[in-house]
Amino acid sequence: MSLLLSLSPDATPAEAFDKLHSRHAVPLTRQVFLLCGRRRTAERAVNRAFRLAWERWPEVARDSDPVGWVRWTAFEYALSPWLAALRWRGPRAWARATAKAHPGPPKDRALLEALLSLPPCYRHAVVLHDAVGLDLPETAAEVEASTAATAGRIVRARDALARWVPRLAETSPAERGAVLRELLCELAGAQRFGARAAGSVRLASERATRRWNEASATLVVLVTALITLALLAD
Known part of the structure; x- marks a missing residue:
């Protein structure tokens, strides 16, 4: 409506x-x-x-x-491509530099750094699906990819994040989506933004x-x- x-x-x-x-x-x-x-x-x-x-x-x-x-x-x-200028030293270096500005606890900084080290298309899909809460067809439509390709990006993103986030590493692949959603919502909710x-x-x-x-x-x-x-x- x-x-x-x-x-x-x-x-x-x-x-x-x-x-x-x-x-x-x-x-x-x-x-x-x-x-x-x-x-x-x-x-x-x-x-x-x-x-x-x-x-x-x-x-x-x-x-x-x-x-x-x-x-x-x-x-x-x-x-947008202009952000690529911030990554010229490599994705991990850029992610670490970005995470330094985050005032949250170490576990939040680790999650943010891991998230930012993902390829943009993986990060886009996993944020929409596991943080925003869109279902798979909605996520695929928004990232302009097939449902199968989007599902693959989400799975690979979760697997990559599990290598850096202990709680995800301790979780079975079938349950990582729910755990990651909780972690991402906590990370996002901790940010204090004021709207114009x-x-x-x-x-x-x-x-x-x-x-x-x-x-x-x-x-x-x-x-x-x-x-x-x-x-x-x-």
Whole structure:
């Protein structure tokens, strides 16, 4: 059911957006943190996703899963190629450097470091399935892979994490999913994030849209002027 249908008939678009933001901004930021391991990146990704959601409102509100729309947009940003520059010394070195900024207990830092050492496609699948709680077909659809390939990534991710996390190593493969879900939820829940006010997110989105429109209009004027000058020169 769309978000607009879950509100009263008199709800405004701003009220619908604010409801979505107030309920899900912080949980989504925690989930993105598991994906990228950097607090500022997680906050930036979620803020950007909500700005885009307001820009494309009411398309997002009528989506069958508005939260999933925002999550996909935030995850896409967190997994973007520009983050590869932070990994140039190798995935383990990058993971260790990232984990140093995490103030949690040693077991949480070990889990985060192990998680960040996974290939991005494995990490993406296991976070969606074992942390977010999507079922296998939903996870496969979101990572844009077949169900079989997604299942294989999740199993291999759990096996790799078990080499670094003692509690997983002591758990049978059949039960690792449930244990990993508990560990990831504890790790995510320990993160303290504050969300921007929904109104300020809407305002930032509107300003960005206005700047883009002004820049586009200026470009059109310049191109038109150049074409006119070229024709006159002939």
